[in-house]
Amino acid sequence: MSDAADEITQGLASLGERFRADFASAANETALREARAQVLGKKGDLTALLKLMGKVPKEKKKDIGAAVNKVKGEVEEVFNARLTVLAEAERRADLNARPYDLTLPARSPNPSGHLHPLTRAKYDILDIFRSLGFEVGWGPEIELEDNNFTKLAFPPDHPATDMQDTFWVTVDGAARARTLLRTHTTSVQVRELLTRNPPLAVVSAGAVYRRDDDVTHSPMFHQVDGFMVGEDVSFAQLKGVLSAFARRLYGADAPVRFRASYFPFVEPGAELDIGCVFCEPGEARAKCRVCKSTGWLEVLGCGMVHPAVLEHCGIDSEKYTGFAFGLGIDRVAMLRYAIPDIRVLFDNDPRFLAQF
Numbered sequence: 026m027s028d029a030a031d032e033i034t035q036g037l038a039s040l041g042e043r044f045r046a047d048f049a050s051a052a053n054e055t056a057l058r059e060a061r062a063q064v065l066g067k068k069g070d071l072t073a074l075l076k077l078m079g080k081v082p083k084e085k086k087k088d089i090g091a092a093v094n095k096v097k098g099e100v101e102e103v104f105n106a107r108l109t110v111l112a113e114a115e116r117r118a119d120l121n122a123r124p125y126d127l128t129l130p131a132r133s134p135n136p137s138g139h140l141h142p143l144t145r146a147k148y149d150i151l152d153i154f155r156s157l158g159f160e161v162g163w164g165p166e167i168e169l170e171d172n173n174f175t176k177l178a179f180p181p182d183h184p185a186t187d188m189q190d191t192f193w194v195t196v197d198g199a200a201r202a203r204t205l206l207r208t209h210t211t212s213v214q215v216r217e218l219l220t221r222n223p224p225l226a227v228v229s230a231g232a233v234y235r236r237d238d239d240v241t242h243s244p245m246f247h248q249v250d251g252f253m254v255g256e257d258v259s260f261a262q263l264k265g266v267l268s269a270f271a272r273r274l275y276g277a278d279a280p281v282r283f284r285a286s287y288f289p290f291v292e293p294g295a296e297l298d299i300g301c302v303f304c305e306p307g308e309a310r311a312k313c314r315v316c317k318s319t320g321w322l323e324v325l326g327c328g329m330v331h332p333a334v335l336e337h338c339g340i341d342s343e344k345y346t347g348f349a350f351g352l353g354i355d356r357v358a359m360l361r362y363a364i365p366d367i368r369v370l371f372d373n374d375p376r377f378l379a380q381f
């Protein structure tokens with residue numbers, strides 16, 4: 026029966042050499058834990074030796090048991106020492122490696138937004154008029170029919186007053202004046218002229234509403250409207266102010282022309298065109314879809330304020346004259362950023378807005 030004791034003693038001796046070599050050659054923590062399992066695991070070498078203990082004679086059991094425990098302790102000790110060495114090596118390798126590319130731009134936790142292209146166009150337009158001496162006025166988007174049409178001398182049968190063109194607003198009580206979503210910012214002009222005395226130079230900007238909806242028309246769009254009223258305000262001043270405006274907005278070299286046109290609240294009326302900024306005369310112009318090969322782009326409508334409008338607002342049309350103008354902010358933004366469809370301006374799609 027002493028064979029079992031000898032077998033254990035020999036086993037411990039060969040195990041002692043083997044586990045030290047195995048632990049030392051383990052390249053990482055996983056390999057080290059596997060090597061340890063081969064000694065202390067369920068099917069490990071030391072576990073197999075322990076199974077022989079039952080066959081060891083009583084008088085030798087104490088010594089053999091102590092020898093087994095000693096080896097067991099050594100296994101744990103060497104294992105822990107090797108684990109520390111491996112962990113340190115791994116940390117050093119981590120520090121020496123270059124896991125982060127410090128040249129990459131940082132990802133901002135709060136990407137900051139920017140102004141909508143329409144807002145920017147609006148501010149730019151208002152800034153130019155402010156620098157030319159205009160004040161900025163304001164009026165409500167829900168407007169009285171009187172301010173929107175009647176005081177501006179719109180004939181009752183004018184197409185703009187048609188039910189199909191206008192969003193009317195229901196107001197409780199039949200006796201109340203008729204109200205609508207303003208169809209132009211010219212209503213601000215009426216409000217200013219009704220409450221203040223000339224000389225006046227006011228520009229206003231904001232949303233206006235008409236029942237249109239296609240690639241170049243939206244039921245809501247944005248206008249700038251302005252006027253100058255005083256003694257001896259002439260068409261020459263209109264041309265000077267508006268030419269200066271167009272050249273500041275589209276470039277000092279932009280060709281400008283005035284073309285006779287009709288608007289109900291001015292007389293005479295004109296449209297201001299600038300030379301197409303998208304094409305040059307020649308083959309490119311023949312293909313230009315923006316100016317439809319004419320070489321000119323409509324920028325704004327203008328004219329001398331009709332005496333009837335001044336009289337409707339309580340201003341002496343014998344003493345005072347004035348000019349007025351209006352333009353679409355959406356069109357300015359579309360021309361400036363080459364946006365082909367007006368509707369994308371109002372979709373609030375960040376993929377579109379992030380491009381500006």
Ligand SMILES: [Zn+2]
Binds near residue numbers: 302303304310318321
């Ligand atoms: Zn063109």
